[in-house]
Amino acid sequence: MASENVDAYARFAASLADAAAGIVREHFRQPIAVERKADGSPVTLADRQAEQAMRALIQAAYPNHGVIGEELGSDRPEAEHVWVLDPIDGTKAFVTGKPSFGTLIALLESGKPVLGVIDQPITRERWLGRSTGGGVGSTSLNDAAARTRSCGALAEAALYATSPHMFSGADAAAFERLRGSVGITRYGADCYAYGLLASGFVDLVVEASLQPYDYCALVPVVEGAGGLLTDWDGQPLSLDSDGRVIAAGDPAVHEAALELLCD
Numbered sequence: 001m002a003s004e005n006v007d008a009y010a011r012f013a014a015s016l017a018d019a020a021a022g023i024v025r026e027h028f029r030q031p032i033a034v035e036r037k038a039d040g041s042p043v044t045l046a047d048r049q050a051e052q053a054m055r056a057l058i059q060a061a062y063p064n065h066g067v068i069g070e071e072l073g074s075d076r077p078e079a080e081h082v083w084v085l086d087p088i089d090g091t092k093a094f095v096t097g098k099p100s101f102g103t104l105i106a107l108l109e110s111g112k113p114v115l116g117v118i119d120q121p122i123t124r125e126r127w128l129g130r131s132t133g134g135g136v137g138s139t140s141l142n143d144a145a146a147r148t149r150s151c152g153a154l155a156e157a158a159l160y161a162t163s164p165h166m167f168s169g170a171d172a173a174a175f176e177r178l179r180g181s182v183g184i185t186r187y188g189a190d191c192y193a194y195g196l197l198a199s200g201f202v203d204l205v206v207e208a209s210l211q212p213y214d215y216c217a218l219v220p221v222v223e224g225a226g227g228l229l230t231d232w233d234g235q236p237l238s239l240d241s242d243g244r245v246i247a248a249g250d251p252a253v254h255e256a257a258l259e260l261l262c263d
Contacts, residue, residue: 006114006115006130009107009115010115010128010130012057012061012062013105013107013115013117013128014117014126014128015057016054016057016058016083016085016105016117017103017105017117017119017121017126019050019053019054019057020050020051020053020054020087020103020119020121021103021119021121022121023046023049023050023053024046024050024087024088024094024103024121024122025121025122026046027044027045027046028046028094028097028099028121028122029097032044032045032046032095033045034095041091041092042091042092042095043071043091044088044091044094044095046087046088046094047070047071047087047088047091048071048072048087050087050088050103051069051070051071051072051085051087052072054069054083054085054087054105055067055069055072055075055085058083062081064076064079064081065079065081065082065083066078066079066081066082066083067082067083067084067085068082068083068084068085068212068213068239069084069085069086069087069213070085070086070087070211070213071087077239080109080110081107081108081109082107082108082111083105083106083107083108084104084105084106084107084108084113084212084213084216084217085104085105085106085213086103086104086191086213086214086217087103088101088102088103089101089102089103089104089190089191089213089214090102090162090190090191090192093188093190098188099120099122099123100120100188100189100190100192101120101190101191101192102118102119102120102121102190102191102192102195103117103118103119103121104116104117104118104119104191104213104214104216104217104218105117105119105217106213106216106217106219106220108216108239111238111239112236112238113131113216113217113219113220113237114130114131114220115128115129115130115131115220116128116129116131116216116217116218116219116220116221116224117129117217117221118191118192118194118195118217118218118221120192120195124142125141125142125195126141126142127139127140127141127146127195127198127199127221128140128221129198129219129220129221129222129223129224129225130220130224131219131220131223131224137220137223137224138224139198139220139221139222139224139225141195141198141199146198146199146200146225147198147199147200147225147226148197148198148200148222148225148226148227148249148250149200149201149203149249149250150249150250151203151249151250151252151253153253153256154181154182154253154256154257154260155181155182155183156183156203157182157183157184157203157204157253157257158182158183158184158185158186158201158202158203158204159178159179159182159184159185159186159202159203159204159205159206160185160186160187160189160193160196160197160202160204160205160206161175161185161187161193161205161206161207162187162188162189162190162193162207163187163188164187166207166208166209167208167209168208171208171244174232174260174261174262174263175206175208175261177260177261177263178204178206178257178260178261181260182203182204191214191217191218193205194218194221194222194229194247195221197222197225197227197247197248197249198221198222198224198225198227198249199225200249202249203248203249203250203253204246204247204248204249204253204254204257205245205246205247206245206246206247206257206261207244207245208243208244208245209243209244210243210244210245211243212239212241214243215229215237215241215243215245216237216239218245218247219236219237222247225249226249227247227248227249227250227254228246228247228248228251228254229245229246229247229248230245230246230254230258231244231245231246232244232245232246232258232261232262233262234258246258246261
């Protein structure tokens with residue numbers, strides 16, 4: 001993608017995040033009805049309104065682009081350019097008043113994530129990542145450069161996962177091997193953990209049971225900051241990935257973690 005196009009899309013992605021943020025802030029820590037979707041996960045009026053606002057802007061500006069959203073489904077997912085939206089990644093955190101959720105916005109080009117936003121509307125932190133693959137790209141946090149940190153050994157690594165309950169069967173055993181080998185394990189940060197990794201405060205994020213709207217935006221943010229984000233087989237993430245992801249700030253830690261997960 002030409003740099004001038006990336007710049008234009010980055011500005012547009014920021015406008016999408018602004019639109020969602022205004023709606024989310026209006027409802028945060030206010031009385032709001034919580035419904036249960038078919039899979040048992042919660043959804044609120046804030047989720048739906050934020051996605052509707054972003055989709056309306058995309059339709060007006062780029063009517064030929066596709067959209068995949070958590071709450072309102074897919075529209076032209078086969079298009080060359082597809083926006084992937086999660087209006088509130090971490091609705092459980094949102095409804096319990098914890099500002100660790102975020103709005104996720106990705107742009108796919110020919111199926112590959114090339115632009116990603118993690119926006120935390122309460123703390124007003126916004127990571128914007130651009131990736132051209134192979135570790136080439138850039139990531140900013142509120143317009144300042146963000147970079148992952150090096151980590152000397154897996155035993156020194158700080159690991160995040162949204163919940164230990166997202167792993168089952170062999171995946172649970174694999175995660176337990178990894179958890180027992182790192183220096184710090186913390187839970188409950190949703191997409192915010194990937195922003196912390198991109199800014200050099202976390203070394204690993206390992207999760208399972210994710211959907212494309214949960215991880216597509218994270219790929220450019222992590223890769224643009226110098227990190228790696230793959231599936232548990234070390235392969236690049238796509239719309240067809242199985243939902244098991246591993247993000248690492250240091251390639252050596254990524255390799256060591258993969259060995260434990262696939263042992």
